Amino acid sequence: MLKNIQSIIFDLDGTLIxxxxxxxxxxxxxxSARNMELPPTYQKEIEGMSFTETAVYTKELFHLPESVEELKAIWNQMALEKYTKDVPLKPGVEEFLKYCKENKISMGIATSNSRELVDSVVKAHSLEDSIQVIVTSCEVAKGKPAPDVYLEVAKQLNTLPEHCLVFEDVPMGILAGKNAGMKVCAVEDAFSEEQREEKRRLADYYISSYEEVLQHTYEVLEHE
Incomplete structure (x- = not known):
């Protein structure tokens, strides 16, 4: 999996944490605070959208009076403490980051989440020495499945797309990595369990833990 790979680019939510x-x-x-219910298809509909795109979509869907910037501020405030105190790294992440660092493989994060929340995670888990570049989808033209955020991280890492390996947990993110011309490893996550077969169809590799990368027990997905 890591042959000829110079840079690793992680999605954040459901992938790194x-x-x-x-x-x-x-x-x-x-x-609930606005006397509304969460539609069962909402999470699927916003999959891959940037934080800003999600706010625009949500404002229009529910006809909310708040501005897009106000919605983003509210969500950041609601999530910040959980991201700082209650959100763990995925299994095997620390060992994998250490391996990449020791083997001079540069690392970046390409996330649909907000800059405030990704920065809080990096600080809470002391990832500053491992992660060299962070780009959010709000900082590029289009969110996932467009390749923009992955291409920008690769550019800042000074690595050609064909020498980058992406880790992603949902189909829209996997497509973003593939659209960027990169190899993609799908990461198992309980939230996207019902999308497992679609993830396996789109990705090049599949893991349930980053330990599988180091132990060479990851699944290589063969596509016709």
């Missing part, structure tokens, strides 16, 4: 449960709680709490 176990955080997708936070957004279920926040979405329900946010809408």
């Amino acid at each position: 176990n955080s997708m449960w936070v957004w279920d709680e926040i979405d329900i709490e946010f809408l």
